[in-house]
Amino acid sequence: MDLAPSPLALPFATLPQIAGVTARVARAHYKDWDRCDLTYVEFAPGTAVAGVFTQSACASTEVELGREQVKQGVARALIVNAGNSNAFTGHRGRTAVEQIAAQVSAHLGCAPEAVFVSSTGVIGVPLPMDKAKAGVAAVLDAEPADWRDAALAIGTTDTFCKGATATAMIGDTKVQLNGIIKGSGMIAPDMATMLGYIFTDAAIAPSLLQQMLEDANKRTFSCITVDGDTSTSDTVLAFATGAAGNRPLLEMDDAGAYAFAAALHDVCRQLAQLVVRDGEGAAKFIEIRVTGAASDDSARNIALAIANSPLVKTAIAGGDANWGRVVMAVGKAGEPADRDKLSIGFGGIWAARDGQPVADYDEAPVAEHLAGDEIDIDVDLGIGDGRATVWTCDLTHGYIDINADYRS
Amino acid sequence: MDLAPSPLALPFATLPQIAGVTARVARAHYKDWDRCDLTYVEFAPGTAVAGVFTQSACASTEVELGREQVKQGVARALIVNAGNSNAFTGHRGRTAVEQIAAQVSAHLGCAPEAVFVSSTGVIGVPLPMDKAKAGVAAVLDAEPADWRDAALAIGTTDTFCKGATATAMIGDTKVQLNGIIKGSGMIAPDMATMLGYIFTDAAIAPSLLQQMLEDANKRTFSCITVDGDTSTSDTVLAFATGAAGNRPLLEMDDAGAYAFAAALHDVCRQLAQLVVRDGEGAAKFIEIRVTGAASDDSARNIALAIANSPLVKTAIAGGDANWGRVVMAVGKAGEPADRDKLSIGFGGIWAARDGQPVADYDEAPVAEHLAGDEIDIDVDLGIGDGRATVWTCDLTHGYIDINADYRS
Known part of the structure; x- marks a missing residue:
């Protein structure tokens, strides 16, 4: 169904480039629609990652795997499938995710555990493997996309595309944070909500990034609700490439850590509020x-x-x-x-x-x-x-x- | 607003007389409507009472007083105001309830604690004392009403009136149970829901009646929901006149106690399901x-x-x-x-x-x-x-x- 934009929609923010991050989008035709629905984001080697996930007892395979992957703290790539959540699909669901990770890791020459996969859309329909395989092949070959293209490609029932940006000074180095997010229904708190991704060129230890993300999540994504219904796939991931060249942040006592945490909170709050502004049927x-x-x-x-x-x-x-x-x-x-x-x-x-x-x-x-x-x-x-x-x-x-x- | 009857409405059950129970209804004009909105039910001396009430932290004065009154276990009268819940009205709310109880207890020559008052309708508007006083005077003088009149008079946004009946054998004595209930929105579990009243001619100790009502409540009223919203005034009261003349039930081991508990459960389940059938906007x-x-x-x-x-x-x-x-x-x-x-x-x-x-x-x-x-x-x-x-x-x-x- 084609929905009119929410009356509360805001224009897509102007998001600058983030060194070490390249996005690409393609058509996997997960649904019968004429739009890009597969997003690939490549990260420079050494990129740190942190994540918060749904508390659902029926979480998707993507969430289960993602929880394990963030413990390792490193990421080389992110794949987002839109139109099919691949949740509640048994062993076929797991095979689909593993196959996608293998295909991307072979291309990059990295460990499959460094490839993060998210899926969003209908629950209970196995991700069609032929479409996923062809889609991934296409997206690996695609031209780099801009942030708006990526924000559009991860959406499902969203009526407008959502991004946020902030900067922070770490010592003398200015670092940049960008975020994109999708979601408008099945939105409830007590978890990271829907699919959100934050990208920064800051150098920061994964454990500190994780701590900051959890703190920000508690006061932003966990403080919004559209319908009290909690998705099986809610995920927020933060990726830090380190390309800004600041002295790496290792703990909260390091100079610039609070400034960075504040900027991260700012981006999370903007993204969380944008999801509410696209709440299904929202007028206020x-x-x-x-x-x-x-x-x-x-x-x-x-x-x-x-x-x-x-x-x-x-x-x-x-x-x-x-x-x-x-x-x-x-x-x-x-x-x-x-x-x-x-x-x-x-x-x-x-x-x-x-x-x-x-x-x-x-x-x-x-x-x-x-x-x-x-x-x-x-x-x-x-x-x-x-x-x-x-x-x-x-x-x-x-x-x-x-x-x-x-x-x- | 006048609502069409719910498509799930059922005809009002045929409720027999209950010895020791007389209902009367009158117009207090709590709202600008042309209908009876004040109900008075008189009980024979010696009537036992039990009740379950909302768990809301912002419960109405009626609920606060009712909780104390059921501990005494005896009732002579019930007053139900429809159109104004008298909730969140400060000390004026309490004065209104006390004044009504005093007026009725003076008429009956009983303790004011034996007069139960319930109110349902808009929250935060003090019950107009002049209307209540004139209404109570009118209802005390009114002709006895039938069960359907009483079920109609306690309703607010209800689109049909709701009653249920059952019988049980206690030894050789057949006892009768009738119930009436109102409610269609602000219906959620974890409490007795909305205003429901059960009347029986059985002889039963208040403590046993209370235990049976709590058990039945847990599997009936606490198992329905319309919108997950919990009223400040939810109340279910059970009155037992003892006029049937059975050997009084004192504990669950007494002959006929399980049969009576089953009949009570049956009436509660019927009433609870009728509320769902009148759920606001319900089509299924x-x-x-x-x-x-x-x-x-x-x-x-x-x-x-x-x-x-x-x-x-x-x-x-x-x-x-x-x-x-x-x-x-x-x-x-x-x-x-x-x-x-x-x-x-x-x-x-x-x-x-x-x-x-x-x-x-x-x-x-x-x-x-x-x-x-x-x-x-x-x-x-x-x-x-x-x-x-x-x-x-x-x-x-x-x-x-x-x-x-x-x-x-």
Whole structure:
């Protein structure tokens, strides 16, 4: 199905070249569509890698293998298949991934473990090996592609292509970070979400990159939700070629490590928010800020209970300042809360304070805020210092349209 | 908003009289509607009571008081306000409930603690005391109503009125159980759901009634979900007048106790399923049967993860045998699962067995099953003996229509 671009779409960011990274795209015809659906990214020898993956108990072979591969910390190539997730396909699924890795490693003369494979699309249909083989052969021969081509080729139901960029100074060396991501449904937190890839020319030890990626993930990809549904294939990988020539970062105490971590966080946050902006059927981008909770984790759980509540999401879709539904969601989160200390606001205006409606509450400016497409919900628990921010979108007829008909 | 009856509606059951129980209804005009919205049920002296309530951390005053009252085990009256939940209204909310209880207890000459009050409707608007007072005065004077009138008067967004009945033999005495319930949105498990009331003429000790109600609740009301959203006011109360004259049931070893527990379970299951049949926007009734799980609790959590998945619910709405989304939901449930032992079927036909698609899978009979409005999903984990059955409905445009516009 061809979908109109999300009303919340942003233009594709201008992503510079990253030394040591070359992308190529090709048509593997995984589905009956006229577009590139196989992406190949080649990395210079010595490239470090880190990754975070879905917590699903039914994870795909790609995720299982990827978890093992990142422990070795080195990468030479990434293959992304779009249109077929190859998940829940038994031994045939594993054979397909191993065959692709073998084909690429033979071409590069590297270990197959240095070839990372991701697949996204329909679950339960074995990846057609003939198409994969011909597609890989074609992509290895293809001309280098630009970042936008790669971001387009990894997408499935995405309505716009998504990239982000940032820089950091490590000593006197400026390093560059680029990221691309795909995803718009089956998006829920507690994992790395969907397929995201971050590329940098910084020199950094794999273990430190892994630590920074996990930290960033916790406050970005794990803080977004579209529908509360967790994919079997969610993956975020970060690749660092070292071509910038900075003094390699080995631990957080090294000069420039915090600057790099901040830039990595920045790229992850941009990418995570772009996924929400392409949430299936989304018409409004919602930021939920929870303060005064028992702990940061408690605040995040409460924020996610609000973000995943169909009643809150439909109220926002209808432009309804229905703070009673926010109370309901706080109540069901299973976290410490005191009804009589709870405050709720929209767009910076409190509707309820300390467990009851604000006496002179004027709904007019709140209604105006809710008529827009960037919505803020503030919740203060009044019982502690815990805080968290979560991003989601509204629940509209568009979500039903997309998911009642699409075999994804 | 006036909603058309759910396509899954059933006719109101024929409920006999219960000795010791008299219902009356009146117009309190809690909303701008022309219908009875205040229900009063009077019980003979000596009536036992048991109750289960929402687990919400933001529960209403009615729920807080009700939890305390059931510990005393006796009831003389029930008041149900429809159109205003009186939840999250601070001290004014508590004053309103206390005033109603005082008014009724003065009329009956009983302790105010023997008067149970429930309220359902919009959250965060104090119950208008003048309307409540006039309404209670009117209802105390009203003619006795039949069960259907009472079932209608407790409803809010319900599209049909819901009742259930069963009998049991205790020794030589036949006892009768009737139940009425309201609810169609903000329905999620892990609590007693919405407002449900069960009436019986059996003689039974409050503590045993409470134990039986909790057991039944766990396998009925706690096994349904419409939208995963938990109300602040969910309540199920059971009242036993003892007028049937059976030898009073004091413990499970007493003759007839299991027969009565079975009848109570039967009424609870009927009522719970009726709520699902009136799920907001529901077009299909879905039974999800999970077997082979690590434990019964694990099976229930997995069944609920499937039942609450918007992607599964929209797939069923679209008549799509999308078992990949069921795999996704099993994976995200946070329970033990082995991808390669997992089997999934629809309407009694396995689509996937032991972690991969069935080789000669014929989708035609499955598609035919999914075109109907009573859908069965079978999931076998293949790792243990745990089992659970959960009921839900599909997610359709109707849910968005109702909730994007209704200030509930």
